[in-house]
Amino acid sequence: MKIKQFEYEPLAHFSYAIVSNGEMVVVDPERNPMKYYAFAKANNAKIVAVFETHPHADFVSSHLQMHKETGATIYVSNKVGADYPHRPFDEGDTLQIGEIEITAINTPGHSPDSITIVAKDGKKVALFTGDTLFIGDVGRPDLREKAGNMKAKRRELAEMMFQTIQDKFTGLPDDALVYPTHGAGTLCGKNISSDKSSTLGNERMGNWAFKVETKEKFIDSLLDGQPFIPSYFGYNVDTNKTGAPILRNALAKIPFKLNGAIDNGALVIDIRDEATFKRGHIKGSLNIQAASESAKFETWLGAIVEPDEKFNLVIDHPKDLEEILERVAVIGYEVNLLSVATSDTMNLETMESLDLNDFEKHPDNYTIVDIRNKGEVEEGKFFKNALSHPLNDLRKTANEISTGKPIVVHCAGGYRSAAGSSILKNKIPGTKVYDLSDDIEKFK
Structure with missing residues (x-):
């Protein structure tokens, strides 16, 4: 069993490829599937399955695109009520991939429809825990009150998470590898370790969730101090339940203007670094920087701009176009993007520096x-x-x-x-x- 972890740093998102005997499966893929295609090609493997541990809130998955382009079957819990072609995959279901036996555990808590994917190759066991079990923490239970096929109150989900941690992992060995869908920096949890993987034994010893003995104390600890919920989270849950359109087709519809005036009356988001923005920007524009690959642009775009709000982007140079379009699409906001332009040099506003x-x-x-x-x-x-x-x-x-x-x-x-x-x-x-x-x- 060969496991490859992929990281999308701005959202602290991990996705995975598992390969055995020329067959490959992908777990919780990001919006652009090309890295998984390249990995399959390099390993002379055919992508036969895509697993979704739950409908994600903080990014848009490429599961439907991968199904259309590779023929891979999408597996997801029946509880999701998915609107795309799929096969239900819940506790008791099994899939053979090469030498690997893949099974599911229903692990509600972060969402009512979460599953953990268990991959066994001989004595080697790997757990792909989605947003249920993180390294040093568990997933937040307050994202599904207003979105998704199965809505649940945060306290109900916190109670489900307690039962999941108490019961669902008990039969698995300490040396089982734990691969979560997020690491430190995500808004899907609050005290996640900087480690990118762990073992179940280490989590049993070091993760607070395995140590709390009473349900009420667990629930109180889990609900306390969770970070804010960006506007786009519910929108992404619904998008992932339906399946996003093929990325390159969606991006091809967005017009680009070189030094073009933006005159459609919609919001303008300027992604340039703050010093450049302050020297001159379109009146009324907002500065959400995407000056580095690790900048939290996606999070703040989705927190400041509403999911149904039309907007334009201002970039520094034409070479930045392809990357920023993909970053917008990571959270499914390309549908609201009216245009992208490099900055006009006329009639710009400045911002004064503080004394x-x-x-x-x-x-x-x-x-x-x-x-x-x-x-x-x-x-x-x-x-x-x-x-x-x-x-x-x-x-x-x-x-x-x-x-x-x-x-x-x-x-x-x-x-x-x-x-x-x-x-x-x-x-x-x-x-x-x-x-x-x-x-x-x-x-x-």
Whole structure:
């Protein structure tokens, strides 16, 4: 049994290929399937199956595209109510792939329809646990109250997760390998280890979820302090339940303009780095940076822009086009993307730089807006009188902020404050808005 782990870093997403005797299966694939095709080709293997551990909330899967392009059968729990061609795969079901026996365990908790894929090759056992069992944590239970075929309240799912951890893994050996669908940095859990895999024995010893003895204490611990839920999560659950269109076809429909004026009246998202944005940008545009491969662009695009909201993108250079289109499509937002353009050089706005010396000496002369998440603020403020307005809600709460003083926006490191300051500049015209950016480090 050969196992390959693939990582999509911006969303801390892991997907997997399993190969045996010229046959290959893929578990929880990302939107672009080409890396799996390349791996199959390199290993002289045929892709015969795609497993979905559940309908994902934070990314769009390529399971339907892979079915159409390779003929692979999609396997998913019958509880999903999937609208694409598939075979139900639940506890008791078995599939033989080369020398590997693949079975399912129904492991509800993160969602009511979650399964864990168990692959056995002789004495070697591997568990593909989806968003149920992470390394050092378990999946959050509060994402399926408003989306999906099977809706469930968070407390009900937390109770299911307790029973899953108590009962579902008991018959499996300590040396079983654990391969989750997410690592540290995902919003699908809160205290995930930076390790990318583990063993079941290590999780039994070190993962808090295996140590809590009472159901009530487990539920309280699991529900406490979960991160915010981006706007796009429910939309992605529904998209994955139906199956996304073939990626290259979807992206081919999006027009590109070289130095083109954007005049369709829709929202403009400028993905360039904050320094470039501040030197000149289209009036009213928002700065959600995608300046590096690891930047959390997808998360913040899906948190700031609503799933049904049309928008345009401004990029720095034509060479950036293909990559940014794929990043937008990772969360299924290509359907709302009206156009992509490189920045026009005419009629641009600038953002003033903060006089840091004056701010340090006279902080009371400014309205300070802290756009970190609620949990971060609860751990401690950097400025005593700062107003808390989390970035994911800022477009809705901006009108609550006093405009009697210049506004200074900060986060924890500078990335989010670029977006936050651009939002407030757009929402509160006539008020000076400054981005503290990475100078926040001086106040920690």
